[in-house]
Amino acid sequence: METFQLLSGSGVHFNKSKYEKDVRLFTKAKPRAGHALRDDPSSHEIPAELDFFKYSRNTTGKRKYSSSSGQSVEKRRRIDEEDEEGDDVEEDLNEGSHRQKDSEVSPEKHRVTSKGRDIPEAVDTFEVLQEEYHIPSHIYQNLSKSGYKHPTSIQSHAVPIILKSRDLAAISPTGTGKTLSYLLPVMATLQAPISSIKDVTEFGVRALVIAPTRELAHQIHNECLKLAQGRKWRIVLFSKATAATLADKNVRDKVDVIISTPLRLVASLQAGSLDLRNVRHLILDEADRLLDAEFLSQIQELVAACSHPNVQKVVFSATLPAGAEKVAMDMLRDPIRVVVGLKDTPLPLIQQSLTYVADDQSKLPSLLTYFSKPYNPPVLVFTSTQPRASSLAEELTMNGIPNVDCLHAGMTKKERDDSVSRMRHGQCWILVSTEVMARGMDFKGVREVINYDFPTSIQSYVHRIGRTGRAGREGKAVTFFTDEDAPFLKSIANVILQAGQSVPDWILKLPKPSKMKRKAMGKVKRPEVVNNARKIGRQDAIKRRDMIAGSKRRKAKATGGATQRISEGVKNPRVEEGGSG
């Protein structure tokens, strides 16, 4: 870390002979999983390596020295190969201006592509940002207090755009600082807390952040509080409890920012205990998730409720499939679209691999073997269903693997909070979870992600493995696949290729899944629990957990009106031409 700061700090005073030793240390350590980089999990420092944008601007010695590292050569080789294939025409816009002759991080790989009218210029540093856009000094101080020193690419580009009150669709890889990209400009424009404003036309919530899971909303809330320190803004993490207090209009009108999941807002809106007419900034985090079938009608209702004529709408994600992008763009007004790197592509820092496990029965032994060898905790393990998450966590624990936790939405709020907390405090070594943890969660220490069950979409894959390799650290992602997963193997393999890594030849030679096979896939029943027939005596515990999860679901189905409609809609079989392809 230290050497990195020397290299990426002020280039003007860089003294080669003085720091030569550090440089060597750095370049040697780098190819071997970057030991020099990952010693301080609490640091928010963004290594220059992650900072694609600044690479194309800086003209100091740093490029020269680090370009001698083995990894750089490797990266350049990969890029060359890709260029030969001539893929990806879409990302060609800004190429010329950002190109560097001897840059070790390829601008092709990480270039920033912006589309739209009158795009504000990107800013290189927080200092320039403060001078040009008059970021309030307390916010600026809170930034440095939290350890943010240099903006990442997406921050450099998105912050000025949001400060200029423009609508924005921002796509940037996992772990590249998207949250701060919207929180910083929104908080910077809030100015005085609403409670202190005498103007009677000013009332109620001024900024609204929507996220798909409670845990993510919670995490965004924490970030927001850090940024807001020293000011009397009311920043509310919306829950049943806080929603109740907002039923009082006097309380409600003194709220500056709400961070919430969609359905909670819809419920309050319909109960008449929430007024979004004064919202000036509406942010959708994990936008593609929020715009998919199950959430869409809720989001549309919320967007409609934010009826102020000057409401600014901003959407962020690491992935944005064409269908979701169209919905998003139709929602935005005169939008700017910013893409960092390649869309739907994981960071090259994540070492990805595919492991063949034949069938479901073979998964547990494979995982036990995996954990019998040295591994780097904490590890995140993904399963396809809640019962499988529960039972796998049990199996691992029974087999003597220490500090295994489980987290899925069938658990109580308290259980979920406790799991997250143990994870944040390093008490949990292996967290077995469902898709609920796939997006946005920032556990800085996560070194390894294991897809125990095959992800059900490319987006899911990209987000799941994006729980590691965050903020410039390296990470490792292992994906188990069985014979049944074969039809979808090739698309994941292509994602790995796109990230600049290799996959076995035979996978690439797999045929595209036929319609028949796809149909068959739909009929394959996933085993209910992990290794269900083998462990007698623990079945009761497993069943109990599953029953708890099941009863919660049934209860949910019985109560939620909006939910009911949506899930029915999903069950309707889709006609073939209806799909986006």
Next chain:
DNA sequence: AAAAAAC
């Protein structure tokens, strides 16, 4: 394609 998640 398909489970999960949202109250």
